[in-house]
Amino acid sequence: MEEKRLTPRQRRFLEAYAVSGDPEDAALRAGYAPGRAAETGRRLLESPTVQDALAALRQTRPRPYPLTEQAIVGELCAIAFSDYTDYVRIEDGEVRITDSGSLDYSRRAAIAGIKDTGKGVEIKLHDKQKALELLAKYLGLWDKKDAGDNTLRVVFDAEAEQWAE
Numbered sequence: 001m002e003e004k005r006l007t008p009r010q011r012r013f014l015e016a017y018a019v020s021g022d023p024e025d026a027a028l029r030a031g032y033a034p035g036r037a038a039e040t041g042r043r044l045l046e047s048p049t050v051q052d053a054l055a056a057l058r059q060t061r062p063r064p065y066p067l068t069e070q071a072i073v074g075e076l077c078a079i080a081f082s083d084y085t086d087y088v089r090i091e092d093g094e095v096r097i098t099d100s101g102s103l104d105y106s107r108r109a110a111i112a113g114i115k116d117t118g119k120g121v122e123i124k125l126h127d128k129q130k131a132l133e134l135l136a137k138y139l140g141l142w143d144k145k146d147a148g149d150n151t152l153r154v155v156f157d158a159e160a161e162q163w164a165e
Contacts, residue, residue: 005049013044018057073138075109079131082110087123097121 006014009030017026023041032040044050086107089096100108112124136142 006053010044010050010053013041014050014053014057017041017045017054073135074106076131076135076138078106078109079126080128080135082107082125082128084123084125087111087125095120097123 009032013026013030013032016029017023020026020029023045024038025041027037027041027044028034045054086103087098089098110125112126113122114124115122133142
């Protein structure tokens, strides 16, 4: 099946989905009804015609950024291991902000936003707890049955047990 068989609205959906990766957002941007956008987006993604067109679109479009496992884990690590002391320090009882030009990429990646409040500057970091949770899942540290009670599962191999003795 080829993209030619898509309706104009389905093409708009594909274009929006290729950018956002969010089927509900893409359905809204394509002009589908807001009350049913989530359902419509999921339904469209299940359509073989849309799936074929999306696969073709992905092959012909270069990614605007490196989308690799290493890149994603690196971004999560930057967020998970960020610390406010990388951005502010206290000197002589006053809060000093670190010059943003001195921050390396991983420190900048952890910043969700900076705004002038009129009384000072507010620096907001991305959700550290969520990043740690995603990394723990990636590493297989959470059992599905234990995920609800936040129990950490640690597995020692035989070599590690011998070392501990």
